[in-house]
Structures are given as C-alpha cells and as structure tokens.
Amino acid sequence: KQEVTQIPAALSVPEGENLVLNCSFTDSAIYNLQWFRQDPGKGLTSLLLIQSSQREQTSGRLNASLDKSSGRSTLYIAASQPGDSATYLCAVSSTGGGADGLTFGKGTHLIIQP
C-alpha cells in the first residue's frame, strides 16, 4: 500500500527566505506526483504536476523535483512571501492494481512571517 509522508509537518520562516518542503513515498511505481496548496477552509489548488518520466517542473517562484527511484520529491519556494502561507500537500498516483485516485501526505503547514 502506497504511503506518503511530508516533512516537516509545520514550518515558520521570515519573509524573503528560500525554503524546501519534502515529500517521500514508499512505492516508486507511480504515474505522477502533484503538489497542492490549501488555504484554511478552502479547497485544494494544484501547483505543479510532475510525470514519472520528468525530473522537475517550475512555475514562477516554485520548483518541484522528483527522484522516483528513491521515492522523494521536494518543493522549493523562492523568495517567500506572506501570501505563501498555507498548507502544502503532496500526492501520488500509483500504477499498481489498486483503486484509482491520489494518495496524499498529511501536509506541511507553512507560515511566512512578515
């Protein structure tokens, strides 16, 4: 059974810092990995999707990397801003014979201090 772990569970940094969020998964047989952002009381917003054949994806100040063989992904946020404060979720789509859908980590709660 696929399991996804996110470290740290919470992070508080001053505005302007570069930071890295970590995600690990136990089964490397994946189609893709997605990073989401969730604001309090809101739905999930897709940030980046990395296909299993890709090594990284970039969108603005965000860069996500994928090392499928080691079961790891990182989300790099450059020049953090208070508006980046949210919970960041990592999820994988597995190729195994089980149910379709995504397996999620429990998230990293990020606070950017002004």
Add this chain to the structure above:
Amino acid sequence: DAGITQSPRHKVTETGTPVTLRCHQTENHRYMYWYRQDPGHGLRLIHYSYGVKDTDKGEVSDGYSVSRSKTEDFLLTLESATSSQTSVYFCAISESMTRKSTDTQYFGPGTRLTVL
C-alpha cells in the same frame, strides 16, 4: 479555476438519516472523485468514476455509495449517516483518458458535513 461546484456547502444532520452530496462540473472531464479530509488522516479516496455509470471503490468506501448518470454530475450518498462520517468532503475531476489518474486533478470547494 476549473468549473466544479459542490452542494450543499455545509450540512448538519442526525445519525441514521440519509444524506446526498452533489458534485457538478462544467469541464466535461471523464474522471470524477470523492475524497474526505479528516485531521490526522489527510485526504482519502472514497469512490471514483471513470465514465457515466462507471464507478469503483476507493480506500474508505464502506458506508458510502455513488452514482453518475450524467457526465457532469457525481453524487455521493451516505445511506445512514454516522458520527464517524463527520468530515469535509471534496470532489475532484480529471480529464485522464486512460484508466488511471495520469493528469492533473482539480478540486471543488468542499462540503462540511456534521453528523450529530
């Protein structure tokens, strides 16, 4: 933003009553999903659909049923609600053309359900 709406957005009900949550999309995407989000557990898949009348179970399907009679609507039913089903329910869609989630999933705003 992907055109996904969920109704109702909030609901309070009593144990033993039936409850139906609705997800509506305007994107004509093939795949639709229901997840629940609980503190300490994260998001977990309940059921999903890969076409009209084509549905399958997810990780936590016990006590739930689904139906999809039209491409745009995916209904989640709690036949007899229990307090353990108090949660936030999210619908998601994906335009994957294969049998797996190979494309981006887009999420609705969620429904907060409280079972007393």
